[in-house]
Amino acid sequence: MVSTQEKIEKDKFFRDLYLLDSLDDDSPESEVETPIRLAAKAKRQPDQTLDAVQHERAKQITTRGKVGERRPETVPSTVSAVDHTLKKAKVPLPVDAPKKKALPEKRKRAPSTDRELRRRDSEPALTAKSAPSRARRLKTSPSIVVDSAVQTTKRSSEKRKHVTDLSNIKQRKHQLGSKKLPPVPIGEQMLKGLLFYFVPNNDICQARRFRIHKAIQYGAAWANEWCNGITHIIVCDNLDVHEASKEFACKEIPRGPTLVNVNWLIECFSRRAVCDTHWNRFQVSGSEALKETNKEQQQHQSKPLIEHEDSIDKHAVDEETPEGLEANAAECALLDAETESEDELDNAIRDVRSLGSLSIDPSFDDGAKSPGDEPPVDQEPAPFHGDGKARKENAGFMCMEKHDGGKGDNPNEQTIVKLLKMADYYSATGDQWRTRAYRQAVAALRKERRLIRTKQEALTVRGIGDRLAEKIQEIVSIGKLQRLDNAEADPRDKILRLFMGIYHVGFPTASRWIAEGHRTLEDLYQKADLNRNQRIGIEHYEDFQQRIPRAEVAQHAAIVKKALRAADTEAQMIIGGSYRRGSADCGDIDILIFKKDAGLDQIRALMMETVIPELTAQGFLKVALATTHHQDSGSKWHGASALPGSKTWRRLDLLFVPWAELGAALIYFTGNDYFNRSLRLHASRKQMRLNQHGLYADVMRGQGRERITQGRLLEGHDEKRIFEILGVTYRPPEHRNP
């Protein structure tokens, strides 16, 4: 069932693709320029002796404690010594820094000191004195000091404000007016035949007027008062359902037309296509409850209903999905009326999830991004790589109109924001468990209807203990958390974040480097002991930090698909990851490769021998970062790709999936993390085991839950069956964002 709309979209897609192809004279050896052109140039010789000393000590340090039990108490001293140096040396090449003062300082106290203790007493002093100056230095340094995540975030939020301000809109409008005002070609009028009703339904706000006009250019009609035939109600200004309903005479949102937020329209513009309206990010906040029931109805009714509004989005790329897999959603859903276990899963999810990692209300995001829309290219770089990982408050979008302040439905919002920052801080600092504790506390607070003021009140909330209770009280009473301010000003953590942002660098490595005296990416690049992947990670630090617009993910995928099909007409692929969950942008590109009835060997051979070499020769694939070298094992290719003509490398993962394991792999590579973990937890509670190969039963576990038996395979191929066997109501990918 290929709708014409779909077809048009697809045609256009491939037209674009071929266009790109024609540009493709980008020979592979011409390599994209590295943002960092340093290399051999001014490579000073660092004082080897001192270096060696440091190295030695670093080794002591790192070998003394176990992972996760790190004792960085020697780090501060190193840092302060270096810092001292830096301050003195004005604009020294960072290279010089570590060699000057090699800190023959006294051995610190016994390594038994807890990291928390160390922070408590070493932090304030250090921060107070030297942080500001160093911060400034970091920023202005001519070296390639890439902004730390924190700085980046801050700055981009500043930027965002500018983007939304009036002058900018005018600018954009001007741009538009000058060249795009003439109606777009008929062929591109993808909104033809649609009738929009906006909420609020006026064009007072410039941003909205802009969108309305643009919608009209693209063929839509605007109903300036309520009338029959309206196809879409588009809610702007981040209004929730409740607020939106006030805009109607009957104080109720009329049924019938599709209710979406303005993000939908914006994405339609940028994709030049009518997007599927069912994605989470297009829902009007507060409509969840409503939607759930709708969905149920849909499921109980027939399929056409589900599909009816659809879904260029889904089919354009998920087209490859074997039909059997997607098709019987409704049936499956019907089968398990066992609501109890669904609750179980919900609980598990709740247990596990971090609310902080997701944008609460997608419409914020986008509104902030660009009132004038256009392709959502310049997303702020995520504070961290990984897709759902570290995204937090989508602060201040406000169009210059209404924006009533009453959107913060949770009285604890301020507390939550602060605690989430703490969680981020701890996660960037490598403290898994504290991070979890903070996130759990946040989750608990989210459910509270009342403002938690005092320590006593806080203590009554499950998940909040003594320490957190005190912090909450502090936040509420004085509006800030000293601990957080200290933490955020702490240069060590900025550097830590900076380093951990490098591909293939985790906490142990990052902190080792800091202990060795490295402070900038340049330091690392010239002096640190880097493996190949890390070197590439530094060269493409900024590339890999950037989020990838959804549309670009699709383009990469299309290129892969072309090569795949050329090699084997029956081979198939699905884009997984956050793309499959419907995200507007992704941290990387996950593509599952498979073929009906094919085993792993077959897929691997196809890919490794034909497709990947071909794509590499084309210059599309830039590097392999982690690839199987064995001929007879291995199931993935990790690397980087870039669109022809683009200098930006993207992280691309190709997963080779045997037909028999498609369902399990799909679950695994669709995520998100928390969803997967909760699903697996759920499985293990039922004496089952879920991994990317399949769902297994009769798993024996011994001491410490280690597995004794593998268990027997229950299901691997059919995604929905796995849900079913687990007793969980099937959730389409876009609902797997706990």
Place this chain on the structure above:
DNA sequence: AGGCCAATACTG
């Protein structure tokens, strides 16, 4: 004091 958020694949 020790678990909590799993279970694997690849690298060096």
Place this chain on the structure above:
DNA sequence: CAGTAT
């Protein structure tokens, strides 16, 4: 085996 990744 530790580290990093998914």
Place this chain on the structure above:
DNA sequence: GCCT
């Protein structure tokens, strides 16, 4: 970090 919290909980047992």
